Amino acid sequence: MKYVDEYRNNEQVQALVRAIRKATTQTWHIMEICGGQTHAIARYRLEEMLPEQVRLLHGPGCPVCVTPVTLIDQALELAKRPDVILASFGDMMRVPGTREDLLQVKAHGADVRMLYSPLDAVRLAETNPGKEVVFFAIGFETTAPVHMMALKEAQRKKLSNFSLLTSLFTVPPAIDAILSDPESKVDGFLTAGHVCAITGNSAYHQLAEKYKTPMVVTGFEPVDLLLGIYRCLLQLENGSYFVENAYRRAVPEEGNPAARALMDETLEPCDQEWRGIGIIPGSGLQLKKTYAIYSSREKFPFLPRETEISSECIAGNIMRGVSQPSDCPFFGKACSPERPMGAPMVSSEGVCAAYYKYS
């Protein structure tokens, strides 16, 4: 595949590894924020190739992992209603709520559909006028505007049977929360290239300045990831801290203005709970009042319910970069992808699941 294969090339991977070894003189902790990057790092065993002083920490950037249990319970409850078709990305199907997951309620008769795109859910609503189509709209800034595109499409088609159960997160407040934590070990960040392709890099300039921490916009293939790590190391070794774009073929400095305008029109920031971490102020997005008719929560008001978080699970520490999966006494024992105890074991993008699968 063009623009994929070139960035998996062994010679360039080895050259970058050599360059990283040469540039490293002391221990540095670098966090990749995005679950897709965590997955690629585990799949290609990139950590093994790095010098021991370069420690990778794996951030909370997997919307499947950090979607609160309460929300999953709401999705399950909606799915069980005979008048609802619950549509979702495949990722969410196996994520357990308090008692069950979407595949289980589907087995008991719920109409649950797995879709590739929220736009397909609009078509589903059009062809099923007698049912309410609820799309489980999870995501970060990359996916949020896609959900909003679906909403606008439903509006254009004057559909009254389409709504979104939103679980939307934003990256900069999470980085802010991680770096302001006195326990934080993170020296530099790889920011998520596909998020930046939408948002642009402006929010990261302030963060780099505020915490004197390098931020490197990074892609998802092995060469991209190593390039991001290398550029980040050079900054750390030089004592500099600025936003650098190591994924220029995909990320223009200004991001995608059309997608951002759509988000500005339809969404507003809110305080958001992250599974395993807790509430991070201003780290979520919710539908503006003017679009409340497309909010599943408005259409089907739920009582908020307390959810149990396993007190022994160290997921929160892992996702803040304070601990590694191997530090957890339950990893691979009581906690596995079949029986996850915490968020990072839930999705294949979660750091614990990625470690479990590939090592």
Added chain:
Amino acid sequence: MKNEDFNCPVPFNDSDCVLMAHGGGGRMTHRLISDIFYPAFRNPLLEQDHDGCVFPVQEGRMAYSTDSFVVDPIFFPGGDIGDLAVNGTVNDLACCGARPLYLTAGFILEEGLPLSDLQRIVRSMRKAADKAGVQIVAGDTKVVERGKCDKLFINTSGIGVVPEGIRIAPDRVRPGDVVICSGPIGAHGITILSARESLGFETNLKSDTVSLNNMLSQLLKNIEEVHVLRDPTRGGVSGTLNEIAKAARVEIVLDEASLPIPDAVKGASEILGLDPLYIANEGLVLVILPETRSQEALAVMKSFPEGKNATIIGRITGEDNAIVKMKTPYGNYRIVDMLSGEQLPRIC
């Protein structure tokens, strides 16, 4: 008034689709059998018209296998549920080292299934049976109400004879053996996914469904030291190799660079976030045998169209550590585990 004027007012139903009455055991059932199944499957053993089929047996060992087919959609590029049902059981027998002889076929039909679809499917079963050199010698049909099954389900069972000297079993797998893969990985699974509307993509791929018994019997004739034959259907190449590793208690190491994965399978896997190693195949076989005989085996396999892309994808590297590993393009090794559940397309 003549006698023949007293005809029953209920007309004989010349329906163009399956009705509940087709499963009732009466005249409709009989017509379904005589108009559709018999003409397609015709052979002397079937025409004994018993409740079953009686045939002579040879001395030696027999292999016996069964499989059920519920694929959706029932027609797809490269095949349909009919040839899949024949090839599936033929291949299971062939992977036991057997020469497949006879199949039985059980049909569960959903009320409303167009008879033309049924006809097309049984004809493609006959064609696949002819190609594999097997006969369909007994069958059964049931009809269920609409919604109680999805168009039709087929079960096939089969019997074959295992030639002397052949012993296919995981416990024969030894360090120093190699794993040969008979062709491109993932084509069937991706074809089926693309034929379903919900994911909305098109490919130039076709299902690889094909019977492998002719190639495998030639292989076994030339090389008795074949240790294991397995068709990596559900669970994909990874699932099958993990089963072998566990049964034989050996370590298997795959070489990622050598995996024969078609571009379109790669493309679809990238878009949907799938791993080709877990995607189902239908006309593929994994052959494990000593490396010393591997070139000879490759030559035999490549002389058949279903094995023309055969290639070595891995090696048995150790004992007692029942595990499958893969060498990445960068010289590292990662574990290739079994799937926890079904592989689901992901967006994140």
Added chain:
Amino acid sequence: MCLAVPGKIISIDRSVPDLAMAKVDFSGVTKDICIQWVDAAEGDYILAHAGMAISVVNAREAEETLEDLRKLERI
């Protein structure tokens, strides 16, 4: 967090207002992708995420990155 895959635009359909669609080829797999947010033409590569093109692959930047890497290889 977000799978986005590069594919080549084969054809563009602008018949629906505010919903420009394109047939996009991902190495032998064709999919309809909405290109409403990007300024792209036939033959361009876009990055597709969940049915939307989120950016156009910048061929010049891609080549420059590879050239930088080739320089690094020679060190």
